[in-house]
Amino acid sequence: MKAQLKETDTVQGSKRKKLVPLLVGILLLCVLMLLPLFPALTITKAGTMHIALSLYKGERFSIRYIHSVNRSPVIDTLEWAGGSTLIVRESLFQTYGAGIPIDADLAGTKTNITQDGIVQSGINTKHSSISLITGTTSDHQLLYRDKAIRLKTLVGEQTSIKLSISRVSLLSLIHFKAPSYSLVQEEV
Structure with a gap:
């Protein structure tokens, strides 16, 4: 026993x-x-996170919108430089208008005319965040990897949002990943 x-x-x-x-x-x-271990591009509205997209140092993404004055498309390309720094690298636009900088405004920039439009490169302005208001006409879109995420669909029209780099948890990356295909379209 x-x-x-x-x-x-x-x-x-x-x-x-x-x-x-x-x-x-x-x-x-x-x-x-x-644990907030992973760097991510975050979009917040009134301090509430709406999206968190993983980034690697040196990765670029763009914001595409329709210029409110001359009603032509603009694409601003940004790069994550590490830490919390976003660098505006270049801008592609069709015509000059209010708010579109010219070479004299930004020392060291180069302007080239391409089949896609006017490319102003070498802008290299550093920002800890980018604030914008999603417009009805401007139709802001975040071009991230092979997707175009329509921001007014994500957060609403006439909404103040902030794009910044934050360290987030793996759970946040999963929960706040790129939105469903109702908000995303293939980039053209």
């Missing part, structure tokens, strides 16, 4: 020894899911 009890205790002890590492692993995974 004592031998049977000893054998049962040994089997239960063995199961516990196997269970402890499993529970520790699950606990560590949960902690890692919640």
Whole structure:
């Protein structure tokens, strides 16, 4: 009888020894899911995050919109430089208008005329965040990797939003990933 009890205790002890590492692993995974370890491009409205998109240092993305005065398309290209720094690298537009800088406004820039329009490169202005108001006419879109995310569909029209780099958790990257295809269209 004592031998049977000893054998049962040994089997239960063995199961516990196997269970402890499993529970520790699950606990560590949960902690890692919640720690803000991953850099992401975030879009916030009144301090509430609406999207978090993973980025690697040096990765570029663009904001495409219709200029409110001359009603022509503009694409501003930005790059994540590490830390919280976003750098405006270039702007593609069709015609000059109010708010479109000219070479004299930004020392060191170059202007080239291409089949796509006028490209102003070498802008290289640094920002910790980009604030904008989603317009009815401007139709702001975030061009991220191979997607165009329509911002007014994401947060509403005439809404003040902020684009910035934040460290987020893996859970946030999963929850606030690129929106469903009702908000996303293939970039052309």
